[in-house]
Amino acid sequence: MNPLKQRVAEEIDGLKTTFEKISIYIGENPELGHEEFKASKVLSETLEKFGFEVEMGTCDLPTAFRAVFDSGKEGPVIGFMAEYDALPEVGHACGHNLIGTMGIAAGIGLSKVISETGGKVIVYGTPAEETRGGKVTMAEEGVFDELDAAMMVHPLNSYVKSGSSLAMDAIQFEFFGKPTHAAASPQDGINALDAVIGTFNSINALRQHILPSARIHGIITEGGKAANVTPDYAVVQFYVRGKTRDYVNELTEKVKKCAEGAALQTGAEMKHSFYEFSYDDMITNSGLSDAFTEELVALGVSPSEIQEQRDGSGSLDMGNVSQIVPSIHPYIKITEGAFACHTHEFREAAMTDQAREAMILGAKAMALTGVEVLTNKELLERIKKEFPGRDSHDPEFVEY
Numbered sequence: 435m436n437p438l439k440q441r442v443a444e445e446i447d448g449l450k451t452t453f454e455k456i457s458i459y460i461g462e463n464p465e466l467g468h469e470e471f472k473a474s475k476v477l478s479e480t481l482e483k484f485g486f487e488v489e490m491g492t493c494d495l496p497t498a499f500r501a502v503f504d505s506g507k508e509g510p511v512i513g514f515m516a517e518y519d520a521l522p523e524v525g526h527a528c529g530h531n532l533i534g535t536m537g538i539a540a541g542i543g544l545s546k547v548i549s550e551t552g553g554k555v556i557v558y559g560t561p562a563e564e565t566r567g568g569k570v571t572m573a574e575e576g577v578f579d580e581l582d583a584a585m586m587v588h589p590l591n592s593y594v595k596s597g598s599s600l601a602m603d604a605i606q607f608e609f610f611g612k613p614t615h616a617a618a619s620p621q622d623g624i625n626a627l628d629a630v631i632g633t634f635n636s637i638n639a640l641r642q643h644i645l646p647s648a649r650i651h652g653i654i655t656e657g658g659k660a661a662n663v664t665p666d667y668a669v670v671q672f673y674v675r676g677k678t679r680d681y682v683n684e685l686t687e688k689v690k691k692c693a694e695g696a697a698l699q700t701g702a703e704m705k706h707s708f709y710e711f712s713y714d715d716m717i718t719n720s721g722l723s724d725a726f727t728e729e730l731v732a733l734g735v736s737p738s739e740i741q742e743q744r745d746g747s748g749s750l751d752m753g754n755v756s757q758i759v760p761s762i763h764p765y766i767k768i769t770e771g772a773f774a775c776h777t778h779e780f781r782e783a784a785m786t787d788q789a790r791e792a793m794i795l796g797a798k799a800m801a802l803t804g805v806e807v808l809t810n811k812e813l814l815e816r817i818k819k820e821f822p823g824r825d826s827h828d829p830e831f832v833e834y
Contacts, residue, residue: 445546447794489501495561512808516538526784529783535793535797539797544801544808565710585761591768593741597742601677607669626665645677672689674686716750727764733802739767
């Protein structure tokens with residue numbers, strides 16, 4: 435390991451107890467999206483303590499932050515993402531207590547050598563990944579445009595290379611009918627619940643004619659109050675997912691047609707809206723991903739343990755970042771159990787000694803990848819050339 439990387443790894447190891455305490459604190463104090471005041475405070479204050487200039491409330495999101503350590507010299511800009519929102523009822527069952535801590539640990543570690551490498555390291559506090567993803571707003575407002583590379587690491591039950599994720603729309607349909615006594619005067623009513631059921635039936639037929647990788651799944655959130663009253667108001671929510679944003683846009687239009695047809699059949703009025711932000715598909719930068727994998731192996735992980743990612747089946751707001759800047763979202767092993775994320779078992783796994791060891795490993799791998807990007811011009815050029823519209827002939831391409 436070269437001297438710069440050795441120093442970065444030693445710095446992170448030296449602060450291991452600090453980072454472990456932070457991950458435990460966040461894990462024991464779960465907060466839902468845009469309510470992560472304790473988590474964002476402890477993470478941002480730790481960065482400030484280590485010399486980062488911290489801006490709170492980025493993009494008018496109260497629990498978002500942007501923390502910068504600037505070498506004062508020209509060079510690439512490396513970004514690490516911190517997530518820290520919990521899930522309803524099951525708390526940190528996606529391991530965001532680890533993700534947030536890994537992000538700041540990687541940033542602090544890299545900051546210790548950046549005066550020699552040049553460039554900047556920026557840690558972004560990105561709230562509400564599980565719902566109205568903070569990265570969506572931040573991406574739309576140009577926050578990540580300053581970056582040459584963006585990284586985050588997610589806990590899992592195995593080591594998996596960064597891959598893809600599904601683009602996603604969260605669409606809601608409200609149907610407005612006419613109430614009546616369901617037995618005495620059914621002919622006078624318009625049944626909004628029938629429109630919801632008709633929407634489901636049409637979508638079930640649509641599924642025969644969509645790509646196998648696509649997903650449409652939904653729930654009825656409002657379907658009436660009493661069996662003897664024709665429901666005059668009913669609501670259904672769907673997630674529409676696909677491999678690309680273009681395909682999801684196309685599929686969402688077809689889903690809208692299903693709802694419009696059901697409204698026509700029943701005589702109900704229909705209104706649609708998006709109840710969560712839309713997520714774009716994750717585009718992994720292979721140059722950056724290969725560099726991260728090499729650092730993971732150099733830190734002692736056997737290459738045979740690191741899996742290629744199967745087609746992504748979930749959706750991430752990191753996908754929106756990857757549309758703007760070369761990005762990776764690999765996974766790191768925190769448990770021997772075959773536990774799925776978003777379960778009580780995974781929440782418990784994310785609070786173990788093994789998980790915290792993995793967290794430190796993930797932070798070091800990201801920080802060492804940052805060193806490589808800052809010091810290896812060939813790697814940086816490969817990363818930029820792979821990214822659409824950002825090659826050496828692009829006027830925005832900067833050769834450091």
